[in-house]
Amino acid sequence: MTATILVIAREFTEGGAAYLALRHLRRMAVGRRIDLLVTGPVSPTLAAELPADVTLARLEAESGAIDQGLLATREAVAAAAHPYLERHYAAVVGSSLFPDIRACAAFSLCRGERKVLVLLDEGLILPRLSAETRAAMQGAIVAADHLLPVSQGLLETLGRGCPAIFDIPATVIPPPIDEPAAAGPSPFARSPADGLPRVVTVARLSPEKQLRRCVRVHHGLRIAGVEFHWHVVGEGVERRALEHEIAALRMGDRFHLEGFQPEPRAWMREASLFVLSSRSEGCPTVIREALAEGTPVVSTDVNGARELIDDGVTGVVIPDSEPALAAALGRLVTDAAARQRLRTNLARSGPRQKAGGETEQLLASLDGAPRPRPAPTVTILIPTYDHDRFVGRAIQSCLMQDHPAIEVVVCDDASTDATGSIARRLSHDPRFRYHRNKENLGRVANYRRALEVEAAGEWVVVLDGDDYFTDPRFISRAVEVAALHADRGPLFVQAGHRVVRQPAGGVEAARCPHVDILPKINGESRVLSGGDYLRFVYETGFFTHLGTLYRRDAALRQGFYTSDISSADMDSLLRLALTGTVVVMNSIAGCWVQHGGNASSNLPLERIEENVRIFRQIAREGAATGVLEMRRIERYLTRYEARTLAHLFGTTVGRSGHGVQHALRMMGIMMRVNPRVVLEPELAAAWWRYLRRLAGLSLKSLVAPLRRVRLRPRGSHP
Numbered sequence: 239m240t241a242t243i244l245v246i247a248r249e250f251t252e253g254g255a256a257y258l259a260l261r262h263l264r265r266m267a268v269g270r271r272i273d274l275l276v277t278g279p280v281s282p283t284l285a286a287e288l289p290a291d292v293t294l295a296r297l298e299a300e301s302g303a304i305d306q307g308l309l310a311t312r313e314a315v316a317a318a319a320h321p322y323l324e325r326h327y328a329a330v331v332g333s334s335l336f337p338d339i340r341a342c343a344a345f346s347l348c349r350g351e352r353k354v355l356v357l358l359d360e361g362l363i364l365p366r367l368s369a370e371t372r373a374a375m376q377g378a379i380v381a382a383d384h385l386l387p388v389s390q391g392l393l394e395t396l397g398r399g400c401p402a403i404f405d406i407p408a409t410v411i412p413p414p415i416d417e418p419a420a421a422g423p424s425p426f427a428r429s430p431a432d433g434l435p436r437v438v439t440v441a442r443l444s445p446e447k448q449l450r451r452c453v454r455v456h457h458g459l460r461i462a463g464v465e466f467h468w469h470v471v472g473e474g475v476e477r478r479a480l481e482h483e484i485a486a487l488r489m490g491d492r493f494h495l496e497g498f499q500p501e502p503r504a505w506m507r508e509a510s511l512f513v514l515s516s517r518s519e520g521c522p523t524v525i526r527e528a529l530a531e532g533t534p535v536v537s538t539d540v541n542g543a544r545e546l547i548d549d550g551v552t553g554v555v556i557p558d559s560e561p562a563l564a565a566a567l568g569r570l571v572t573d574a575a576a577r578q579r580l581r582t583n584l585a586r587s588g589p590r591q592k593a594g595g596e597t598e599q600l601l602a603s604l605d606g607a608p609r610p611r612p613a614p615t616v617t618i619l620i621p622t623y624d625h626d627r628f629v630g631r632a633i634q635s636c637l638m639q640d641h642p643a644i645e646v647v648v649c650d651d652a653s654t655d656a657t658g659s660i661a662r663r664l665s666h667d668p669r670f671r672y673h674r675n676k677e678n679l680g681r682v683a684n685y686r687r688a689l690e691v692e693a694a695g696e697w698v699v700v701l702d703g704d705d706y707f708t709d710p711r712f713i714s715r716a717v718e719v720a721a722l723h724a725d726r727g728p729l730f731v732q733a734g735h736r737v738v739r740q741p742a743g744g745v746e747a748a749r750c751p752h753v754d755i756l757p758k759i760n761g762e763s764r765v766l767s768g769g770d771y772l773r774f775v776y777e778t779g780f781f782t783h784l785g786t787l788y789r790r791d792a793a794l795r796q797g798f799y800t801s802d803i804s805s806a807d808m809d810s811l812l813r814l815a816l817t818g819t820v821v822v823m824n825s826i827a828g829c830w831v832q833h834g835g836n837a838s839s840n841l842p843l844e845r846i847e848e849n850v851r852i853f854r855q856i857a858r859e860g861a862a863t864g865v866l867e868m869r870r871i872e873r874y875l876t877r878y879e880a881r882t883l884a885h886l887f888g889t890t891v892g893r894s895g896h897g898v899q900h901a902l903r904m905m906g907i908m909m910r911v912n913p914r915v916v917l918e919p920e921l922a923a924a925w926w927r928y929l930r931r932l933a934g935l936s937l938k939s940l941v942a943p944l945r946r947v948r949l950r951p952r953g954s955h956p
Contacts, residue, residue, distance in 0.1 A: 241271040241272060241273045241293070241325070241327070242271060242272075242327060242328040242329070243266065243270060243271075243272045243273070243327060243328065243329050243330070243331065243604070244272075244273045244274075244275060244322055244325070244327045244329075244330045244331070244348060244350060245259065245272060245273070245274045245275070245330075245331045245332075245333060246275045246276075246277070246330065246332050246333070246341060246344050246345050246348065247259055247274070247275075247276050247278075247332075247333045247334050247335070247341065248276070248278045248334055248335055248336075248338035248340070248341035249276060249277075249278035249279050249280070249334070249338075250274070250276045250278075250279070250280045250281060250284055250285065250294070251279050251280070251281040251284065252281055252283070252284065252442075252473065252498065253442050254358075254413070254442070254522075254523055255333070255334035255358050256334075257284075257523070258333070258334075258358065258388075258413050258414065258523060259333045259334065260284060260287060260288070261413075261414040261415070261416070261597075262333075262414055262596070262597050262600060263288060263289065263292050264289055265414070265597035266597055266600070266601060267289040267290075267291040267292050270291070271291050271292075271293070272293070273292075273293050273295070273322050273325075273327075274288070274292055274293065274294045274295070275295055275296075275297055275320070275322045275323075275344060275348075276294065276295070276296050276297070277296070277297045277338060277340040277341045277344055278338060278340075278341070280294065280296060295320070295321075295322060297315065297320055297340065297344060298318060298320075307370050307708070308339060308343070308370040308371075308373055308374050308377075308638050308710050309634060309635050309638055309706065309707070309710075311339045311340055311343050311374070312343045312346070312347065312634045312637075312638055313630075313631060313634055315340060315343045315344055315347055316347055316630075316634065322348070323344065323347055323348050323349070324349075325349065326349045326350070326351075326666070327348070327349065327350040327351070328350070328351050328352070328604070329350055329351060329353070329354065329604035330345070330348050330349075330350035330352070330353045330354070331353075331354050331355075331356065331600075331604070332345040332353070332354070332355045332356065332378060332382070333356045333358070334356070334358050334359075335355070335361075335375070335378055336359070336361030336362045336375050336378075337361045337362070337364055337367055337371050337375060339370065339371055339374040341378075342374040342375055342377060342378040343374060343377075345381060346374075346377045346378055346381045346637070346667075349666045351607075351608065352384070352604060352605075352606060352607070352608055353381055353382050353383050353384075353608075354382065354383065354384045354385075354386060354600070354603050354604055355378060355379065355381075355382035355384070355385050355386065356386045356388070356411075356600075357385055357386065357387040357388065357392055357393065357396060357520065358388055358520045359392070359518065359519065359520040360392070360395060360396065360518050360520070360541070361375075362375050362379075362396050362399065362400055363395070363396060363398075363399035363400065369709075369710070369711055370710060372640070372711075373638065373639075373640040373710030373711055374638075374710075375400075376400065376402065376640035376642075377637075377638060377639075377640055377710075379400065379402055379403060379406065380402065380640070380642050381667075382406055383406075383407075383606075383608045383609040384406065384408070384409065384603050384606075384609065385403065385406050385407070385408040385409075386408070386409055386410075386603060387408060387410055387411075387520070387521075388410070388411065388412055388413050388521035388542060389410060389412065389520060389521035389541045389542030389545050390410050391521075391540075391541035391542055391543075391544070391545060392520045392521060392541040392542060393408055393410065395541055402642045405642065406609065407609060409599060409603055411596050411599045411600055411603075412521055412526060412542070412545075412546070412596060413520075413521055413522075413523035413526060413596070414523075414596040414597055415523060415526045415527050415530060417530075418503070418530050418531055419501075419504075421507065422504060423504075424504075424508050425496075425499070425501075425504050425508060426469075426508055429467065429469075429494075430467075434465050434466050434467055435466040435467070435510035435511070435574075435577075436466065436467045436468075436508070436509050436510050437466055437467065437468045437469070437509065437510060437511045437512075437513050437567070437571070438468075438469050438470075438471065438505045438506055438508075438509035438511070438512050438513070438528075438533075439452065439468070439469070439470045439471070439472075439512070439513050439514065439515070440470075440471045440472060440502045440505065440506065440512075440524045440527075441470065441471075441472050441514070441516070441524070442472050442474040443470070443472055443473055443474030443475065443476040443477050443480060443495075444474045444475055444476055445476060446516055446517050446518055447476075447515065447516050448515045448516060448517055448538075449470060449476065449480055449515065450476070450479065450480060450483050451515060451560055451563070452468065452470075452493075452513070452515050452563070453480065453484055453487060453489060453493055454483075454487070454560065455560055455563050455564045455567065456468050456489060456492065456493050456567075457489055458564055459564060459567060459568055459571070460489070460492060462568070464567070464568050464572055465492070466492070466510070466567075466571045467492055467493075467494065468492065468493045468494065468513075469494045469496050469505060469509075470493075470494065470495050470496060471496045471497075471498075471499045471505050472496075472497075472498065472502075473497055473498045477495065480495060481495065502524075502527075503527050503530075503531055506524075506527055506528045506531045506533050507531040507532070507533065509528075509533050510533075510571070510577060511533070511534060511535070511536055511567075511570055511571070511577065512524070512525075512528035512533045512534070512535045512536070513535070513537070513563075513567070514535065514536070514537040514538065514540070514543075515538055515563060516540055517538065517540070517558055518540060518541075519540035519541055519542060519543075520541055520542065521541060521542030521545070521546070522537065522540065522542060522543065522546070525537055525542070525543065525546045525547065525553075526546055529546060529547070529552065529553070529584060532581060532584055532585060533581075533584075534552060534553045534554075534570075534577060534580035534581055534584060535547055535552075535553035535554075536553060536554045536556065536563075536566050536567065536570065537553065537554075537555055537556070538555075538556060538557070538558045538563075539555050539556065539557060539558060540558075543555050548583070548587065551580070551583045551587070552583050552584040552587060553580060553584075554566050554570070608668060611643075611668055611669070612642065613643065613694070614643050614644055614645035614669075614695040615641075615643040615644075615695050615696050615697060615717070616641060616643065616644045616645075616696070616697045616698070616699065616713055616717065616787070617644070617645050617646075617647060617692070617693035617694055617695035617697070617698050617699070617790070618636045618639070618644060618645070618646045618698075618699045618700075618701060618713070619647055619649060619685075619688045619689065619692065619693060619698060619700045619701070620632055620633065620636065620646065620647065620648045620649065620700075620701050620702070620703050621649045621651065621681070621685050621688050621700065621702060621703065622648060622649065622650055622651065622653065622657055622661075622703025622704075623650070623651040623652070623653050623657075623678070623681070623684070623703070624653045624654055624655045624657060625653070625655075625657050625702075625703035625704045626653070626655040626656040626657045626660055627704075628703055628704040628705075628706075628831065628833075629648070629657050629660055629661055629703040630660045630661075630663075631706045632701055632702075632703050632704070632705060632706050633646065633648065633661060633664050633670070634664075634706075635701075635706035635707035635708070635828060636701065636707060637664065637667055637669065637670065638707070638710045639707065639711075639712065639713045639714070640710050640711055640713075640714055641713040641714045641717060643695075644669055644695070644713060645669055645670075645671065645694060645695060646667075646669055646670045646671070647670075647672075647673060647688065647692045647693070648661045648670075648671070648672045648673065648703070649673050649675070649684055649687070649688040649692055650672065650673065650674040650675065651678050651679055651680070651681070651684040652674065652675045652676065652677055652678040652679075653674075657703070658672070658674055671692070680802070681806075682799050682801070682802045682803070682806045683799075683802070685700065685799040685806065685807075686798065686799035686800065688700070689790065689794070689798055689799060690794065693790055695790065696789065696791075697716075697717065697720075697787050697788065697790065698787070698788055698789075698790045698793065699713065699784070699786065699787050699788075700783060700784070700786075700807070701828070702783075702784065704831050704833065705784050705828060705829060705830050706828055706829055706831070707784075707827060707828035707829075708736070708826060708827070708828045708829055709733075709825060709826060709827055709828065712733060712785070712825070712827040712828065713787065715733075715823065715825065716731040716733065716787040716823065717787070719731050719763050719821050719823060720787070720821065722763075723765050723819075723821055726765055726819045727819065728765065728818070728819050728820055728821045729788060729789055729792050729814050729815065729817065729818045729819065729820055730786050730787060730788035730789065730811065730814065730815070730820050730821075731786070731787045731788075731821045731822075731823060732757075732781075732782060732785055732786045732787075732811075732820060732821070732822050732823065733782065733785035733786075733822075733823040733825045733827040734754060734755050734757060734780070734782055734785055734823075734824070734825065734826050734827065735754075735755050735782040735784055735785045735826060735828055735829065736752050736753065736754050736755070736826050736828070736829045736830070737752060737753040737754075737755065737829075737830050737832060738752050738829045738830065738832065739752075739832045739833075740831050740832065740833045752829075754826060755779075755780060755781075755782060755830075756824060756825075756826065757774070757778065757780045757822040757823070757824055758778050758780065759822060759824055761824065762823065762824050763821055763822065763823045763824065764821070764822050764824075765819055765820075765821050766819065766820055766821070767819055767865070768815045768816040768817060768818060768820070768860065768865050768866075769816070769860055769865040769866030769867075769871075770866075771815045771819075771820045771822075772812060772815060772816065772856065772857060772860055772865075772866060772871065773866065773870065773871050773874060774822070775812065775878070776853070776857075776871060776874040776875045776877070776878040777874040777878075779878065779881065780822070781808060781811075782827070782830070783807040783808075783811070784827060784828050784830060785823075785826075785827035785828065786811060788811065788814065792814060792817070792818075793810070793814065796810065796813055796814045796817070797810075798810040798814070801852070803845070803848055803849050803852070804841050804845070804849050805850075805852060808852070808853075809852045812852075812853075812856045813859070816856070816859065816860045816863065816865050840889070841886055841889060841890070842890070843887075843890045843900060843903060843904070843907075846883070846886045846890070846907055847907045847910060847911060849882075849886070850879055850882050850883055850886070850907075850911050851911055853875060853878060853879055853882070854875060854879070854911070854912065857871055857875055876912055876914050876915060877918060877920075879911055879912050879915050880915040880918035880920055880921035881918075881920060881921070883904075883907070883908060883911065883915060883921055884920055884921045884924035884925075887904050887924065887925070888924065888928065891928050891931050891932060891935075896932070896935050897932055897935060898929070898932055898933050900932055901925070901928060901929040901932045901933075904925060904928065905925070908921070908925075
């Protein structure tokens, strides 16, 4: 029997989520093999209850990478190379994933014909979650073909916090329960036989169950003369706090912590009332069980409560407050006739959902084709050549983006290394495509072909294969900002980036701190006209390619990536800016990795001039069309030219520049670009440094032959 279904969960410990999964697994395993992958703790007791045809495994990933962000987590999960994540399944079920980043990453990375996500609780919209965690959960939502919320109320609650949920087909399947067992000995046989009513709660002893509130309410009712016993079945982190509360209020003879019990439904069956006091639930399994046992329920108005309880007929649904709980209990505990009416109504109507059919619904949801994906509104292009050390991270950083309508296309320029095989490992993701050019086109031509042929979205981002995104919400934020300023028709939205220096060995250079390139603006974003943007770039030095989301149609009209120069990206975007408005965002989109093999780090001396001349050419074009005035931009432009020349000259020393004659060639380039740059202190100081270094290189080249002759053994011949 081969495994056809993979189930992923963040934990498998005593609690409602694990017991729900266990019930489903017992029924699903009939006639089929199931793999269960858990990313967190596992209870040996629960593991022992799994059917023989369910194989459980834990995901062991590098713990140091976890909690460092979504990208690091996805990389660690992928690097773990767990067999379950390498197999291809007929279906994958995500159960109780939220808000765990590792579980969400595993669900997004695993391979299945169809992915189904069970929504159990409000973990998706918990407050104070990190942006990385929210993006991981959003990624799991986007990866799903079908959603299985345990209640309609939960679906609507989650949808208000995450509208993308409403774009995915959903079927409400309440938590599975078993048929009522035959009656056995009363669990209250050892309790005082004083004839007082008995209230039962079955819950984990944790803050969201609000059991300390129950102790206070019980104490208040006792002072008011309302006597009854309250039994809490369950264990959890709040036991000591509850014991302290019970002792402080002297309620030990009335409020009983019964601990874990193997048959909690026996307690429900014998109870006068069942009470659930939670502040949050997906759909309380215990309510279904109590009603199935014929016991009326008092419940706070959590998700699913009104779908299970006919308020005032089979139970009572109350607001989430101490006074409301005290009033309901005070009335029903003292009115046996009212409790009996609820029992009679419950016996006549029966529970709203019949036990036993939930797993059949779940299995039915696993059949069918993957859901149709929306047409991509954003294309992320990854042009790459011989980037096998980097391209996996680049792809992962794109697939972690939480925007629901993206496509990621790797445009491989006929790489000679393992770039292609690494990229193809992620081909199972429906948002991802891999294309390999038949022959090497060159960097800029590969850009141009990718934009013209491969991109389908209205918006485009280009991320080189050796760079990566760090903000999982970058695309979503950029799209939101563009929509916010839609009346201005922005041609592109541009965020900042971080410069990361990484030598050939692959380890980031410790002695070279990262540098953040951010726009110097107040606030989160700023709209700029084309002329103002050009001045902004020349004045502040801010520019990024990887952090720019631009309109594809405008880029095609402008003729993007037609200048075969290293600065083709700046040439294209600066010219485009002159035709309209742009928006800059005060945030970091990702990292520009400097590893010594970048195009900008290997620019020959003879090609520097053409890469710098474009800045003045573009400014003149803007002045000719009335977009800007040269006199207002001249000093910033000259300084920018000087800084760019200083940087590019520095990359040539020791490469295409080896002697004093090259320093003279640098001077010639400066004069042809703009004679005024020689007066800029930064460039002047840099040129003298380079002159000294080039002189030293010249001297070494002269001395080296003499040293070889001197070291030749006596009597040897050349």
